[in-house]
Amino acid sequence: MSDVTLDVNGETHTLDVDSSTPLLYVLRNDLGLRGPRFGCGLSQCGACTVLVDGVARRSCTLPVSRVDGEITTLEGLSGDGELHPVQQAWIDDQVPQCGYCQNGQILTAKALLDRNPNPTDEEIRQGMNGVLCRCMTYYRIQAAVRHAADAMAADASGSGPAREEVIR
Amino acid sequence: MSHLSEIPKELADALDTFNGTTSRRDFLKSSGLFVLSFSGTGLLDTPGPDSGEASGAPENGTAAPYPEPDFRLLDSWLVVHEDSTATFYVGKTDGGQGTGTAFRQMMCDELDIAFEKSTLVMGRTDMTVDQGGSGGSDAIERDGWAVRRVAAEARRVLLEMASGRLGVPMDELAVSDGLISIPRDPSRTVTYGELVGGRRFDVMLTGSNVNATTGVASVKPVQDLKIVGQSLPRYDIPGKVDGSLEWAVDVRLPDMVHARNVRPPVAGAKRISIDESSVRDLSGFIRVVSRGNYVAVVCEREEQAIEAASRLEVQWEKPATKSFPSSEDLFDYLRNATPMSPARGRGSRTATREQGNTEQAMAAATTVVEAEYDFPFQGHTAIGPAHGLADPSDGQMTIYTNDMKPYSLRTGVAEFLDMPPEQVRVIWMDGPQLYGRTAADDAGFEAAFLAKEIGRPVRVQWMRHEETAWDTKGPAFAFTLRGGLDDEGNLIALDYRARVADYAHVGYNQPDTVLIAQLMGIRPSRPASGGASAPAEMYAIPNRRQETSVVRFPRAFETPLRTGNLRDPGGPQVTFASESFIDEMAVAANADPVEFRLRLLRASSEEDRVFMRARSIAVVEAAAEAYDWDTRPSGKAVGSDRILTGRGVAYAYRARTAIAEIAEVEVDRETGRVWVKRMVCAHDCGLVINPDGLRSTIQGNLLHGLSRALYEEVQFDTEMVTSVDWRTHPTLRHVDAPETIDIVIVNGDPEPDRPDLPPYGAGEPSHRPVAAAVANAIYDATGVRLRRAPFRAERVLAALEAAGV
Numbered sequence A: 001m002s003d004v005t006l007d008v009n010g011e012t013h014t015l016d017v018d019s020s021t022p023l024l025y026v027l028r029n030d031l032g033l034r035g036p037r038f039g040c041g042l043s044q045c046g047a048c049t050v051l052v053d054g055v056a057r058r059s060c061t062l063p064v065s066r067v068d069g070e071i072t073t074l075e076g077l078s079g080d081g082e083l084h085p086v087q088q089a090w091i092d093d094q095v096p097q098c099g100y101c102q103n104g105q106i107l108t109a110k111a112l113l114d115r116n117p118n119p120t121d122e123e124i125r126q127g128m129n130g131v132l133c134r135c136m137t138y139y140r141i142q143a144a145v146r147h148a149a150d151a152m153a154a155d156a157s158g159s160g161p162a163r164e165e166v167i168r
Numbered sequence B: 001m002s003h004l005s006e007i008p009k010e011l012a013d014a015l016d017t018f019n020g021t022t023s024r025r026d027f028l029k030s031s032g033l034f035v036l037s038f039s040g041t042g043l044l045d046t047p048g049p050d051s052g053e054a055s056g057a058p059e060n061g062t063a064a065p066y067p068e069p070d071f072r073l074l075d076s077w078l079v080v081h082e083d084s085t086a087t088f089y090v091g092k093t094d095g096g097q098g099t100g101t102a103f104r105q106m107m108c109d110e111l112d113i114a115f116e117k118s119t120l121v122m123g124r125t126d127m128t129v130d131q132g133g134s135g136g137s138d139a140i141e142r143d144g145w146a147v148r149r150v151a152a153e154a155r156r157v158l159l160e161m162a163s164g165r166l167g168v169p170m171d172e173l174a175v176s177d178g179l180i181s182i183p184r185d186p187s188r189t190v191t192y193g194e195l196v197g198g199r200r201f202d203v204m205l206t207g208s209n210v211n212a213t214t215g216v217a218s219v220k221p222v223q224d225l226k227i228v229g230q231s232l233p234r235y236d237i238p239g240k241v242d243g244s245l246e247w248a249v250d251v252r253l254p255d256m257v258h259a260r261n262v263r264p265p266v267a268g269a270k271r272i273s274i275d276e277s278s279v280r281d282l283s284g285f286i287r288v289v290s291r292g293n294y295v296a297v298v299c300e301r302e303e304q305a306i307e308a309a310s311r312l313e314v315q316w317e318k319p320a321t322k323s324f325p326s327s328e329d330l331f332d333y334l335r336n337a338t339p340m341s342p343a344r345g346r347g348s349r350t351a352t353r354e355q356g357n358t359e360q361a362m363a364a365a366t367t368v369v370e371a372e373y374d375f376p377f378q379g380h381t382a383i384g385p386a387h388g389l390a391d392p393s394d395g396q397m398t399i400y401t402n403d404m405k406p407y408s409l410r411t412g413v414a415e416f417l418d419m420p421p422e423q424v425r426v427i428w429m430d431g432p433q434l435y436g437r438t439a440a441d442d443a444g445f446e447a448a449f450l451a452k453e454i455g456r457p458v459r460v461q462w463m464r465h466e467e468t469a470w471d472t473k474g475p476a477f478a479f480t481l482r483g484g485l486d487d488e489g490n491l492i493a494l495d496y497r498a499r500v501a502d503y504a505h506v507g508y509n510q511p512d513t514v515l516i517a518q519l520m521g522i523r524p525s526r527p528a529s530g531g532a533s534a535p536a537e538m539y540a541i542p543n544r545r546q547e548t549s550v551v552r553f554p555r556a557f558e559t560p561l562r563t564g565n566l567r568d569p570g571g572p573q574v575t576f577a578s579e580s581f582i583d584e585m586a587v588a589a590n591a592d593p594v595e596f597r598l599r600l601l602r603a604s605s606e607e608d609r610v611f612m613r614a615r616s617i618a619v620v621e622a623a624a625e626a627y628d629w630d631t632r633p634s635g636k637a638v639g640s641d642r643i644l645t646g647r648g649v650a651y652a653y654r655a656r657t658a659i660a661e662i663a664e665v666e667v668d669r670e671t672g673r674v675w676v677k678r679m680v681c682a683h684d685c686g687l688v689i690n691p692d693g694l695r696s697t698i699q700g701n702l703l704h705g706l707s708r709a710l711y712e713e714v715q716f717d718t719e720m721v722t723s724v725d726w727r728t729h730p731t732l733r734h735v736d737a738p739e740t741i742d743i744v745i746v747n748g749d750p751e752p753d754r755p756d757l758p759p760y761g762a763g764e765p766s767h768r769p770v771a772a773a774v775a776n777a778i779y780d781a782t783g784v785r786l787r788r789a790p791f792r793a794e795r796v797l798a799a800l801e802a803a804g805v
Ligand code: FES
Pocket: A037, A038, A039, A040, A041, A042, A043, A044, A045, A046, A047, A048, A049, A058, A059, A060, A061
């Protein structure tokens, strides 16, 4: 065991854990976070995704000792009670079914839009491809990423939210 | 009538202590949605039976015993609070298809309160009546009636109370959103909360079983339903999007420890010895628990248990004989095996049905076509592997699970551990999707067994390789079909034969078939064979013969090829064969495949109770119209383009729901990749409670169907399943999603306005025709008929090359 310091959602934590412990278990079991989830432990599914300095990383295979930046989990995405536009689009489009994978979907989408604020449909499909959903909500996810991109563009241009309520 | 003594203790406690719900609620401002606050430990925020506010930990909410709530008491189903809000208690679960929202819609409509003024507790064996949990797409179709009648009865009783209090006959009262008024004297009103808030109704219901539960009141006619039929947003989504919802995987109890299983390396291996010294010095190690061939390691921390399980040295002895054929030899094996005789085995059967004289008609036919189809074993492979948490404190057992059948988990575990059922309770919480008999059952039993052994709360979760290899499988099928056309291209004879590898079909939460029991050497006297129903269509074919037989493998127990219900059990397999074959017959008749099907549907006017013929015709027509179907025989001329396109149709019904689907494919002739670019689904499930929820469910069904049609196949050699992760049991991904999905919600009922128009199941039916629609579209695009699923690129490429395309 050794002391490990982690910056998570704006707070600094010092923890006494084995340095090889995958970040996932520290976030879930020591910090009580619910966003990142165990899906495969093999970097194959994306359920455990967190952002490290804004980049989507798989916490199931990332030892705590190798974390080299600020961690944001799903819980940390919304600030001051305001949902992030990606989260808002997820609610407006009623994306989740069971929801187990959606942590990875939302954070991957957020990182994608930070890199590429106006992706083509093909870039959305490719950018999201590594995150699996067994409820098969891909179709709604892709639409919601597009809607979130539109909302973020409208926010950035100061023209206010351009979203209509999407209840189909 | 007063039957206070029959009210469950917890419900009585809750009613005594409950004093309004406002403080426990939280309006999620950003979404405008009304949700339960799941802050802190979560469970206790749910107003209701064990919501003693003083208690800080959900696990200790109330002490055992945990008797079953009595379905004949109105108070078991519904509590009205002082602020005229209500909490509903429903013995079902929601796997992410919005059934919880739909229940609230139905119950609010009958009770006459706004949707936002309701909350819902689902699937807690100590708080909700035993409606069996989920399964069979019956939540709305069957259980919806009981909850509607119960809510309607509550409304009637409230009106009766108001009549007494206001001194006005019931028929002179009006109700709106929990407020009862006198239209001719608007100054006098009384609210639901004032009448019964925080107190019991003390009203008995009747009905010989939970599904028949009813009061005196009748449900509202369809025309009077206002909340039903609206696309209300699901209440559970905000908490799933902001990370606040507490799931079964999230529950953490004081003193809790973590376990991981160590599985036999091959099916049927016998444990010889365990070298505990291989893990004893690992930090956090607590114990190796083993009985028979069941082995688990328990550690203080989760990652320690994972590490210890992977390091534990166990000596196993392989069985002397092969357990099953390899996945490559599977279909030859199924075809050449001697099927089980109907006399042997519990419930086993070789079921044959014949109408007309199939052989005679076949002999008289102008054209006879014969084809064989193969469909492999497929897994549930939940995105989150099976898990369970069990708390053994104070001689009771509380299991936190996402198992869709908490009630049988409770009774099964009680029997397995030899505990009185009253000492066991199961708390259902959200979890990864469940479409049938998954390993959630097995993990719940394992957690409870380990908790009892260790004497502390134990959380267990399967690893990915266990989930993929050892979860129950949807069985493999080998089909042989023959059809005969007369000289006018009419299908006059159809011979359907199916062989299914469903010899040891495990049921839900059976203490003698869950994996841990099998590994301990516990088993039923005989394996229970499953089987499959014949194709579900309304085609009028004068002579037809149908035979389904079950084939056994050498190993029935302790096998990773144990079979169980997987979404629409048997449906995708059977419909792949039957609807591919109908397409082949249409080609032989040189007929358009939509026309050919409509002709077969219209060849009779015989109707059944649910108008299945009329509704079948309506969905086929609606799908063709939505797609803008180009009428012509399938099998376009293949040009020189790299990408070949085509369209295919398939139709089926499931129970009382009719579906027709059209797939449009692009086949890359250089790589063999198939992309389903567009899907159309015409869907008739009668009355729709929440149209957007239905669309979401159908979209999931379609894509899951595509995944099974294009990718999923369990692979194995003769001793072990070799599919262990997402590479070896691939699934549909983002790039595979169709560009367009068009869903047409049809109501083909010839009497669409009848007041009691029923809703039918929608959780699975649209899953059924997908593989056939895709295969038929591939044929249209390439002229090549794929008769073995899944249509993975390498297999498609090989078929195209063999055909010279
Ligand atoms: S759990 Fe980390 S990628 Fe699957």
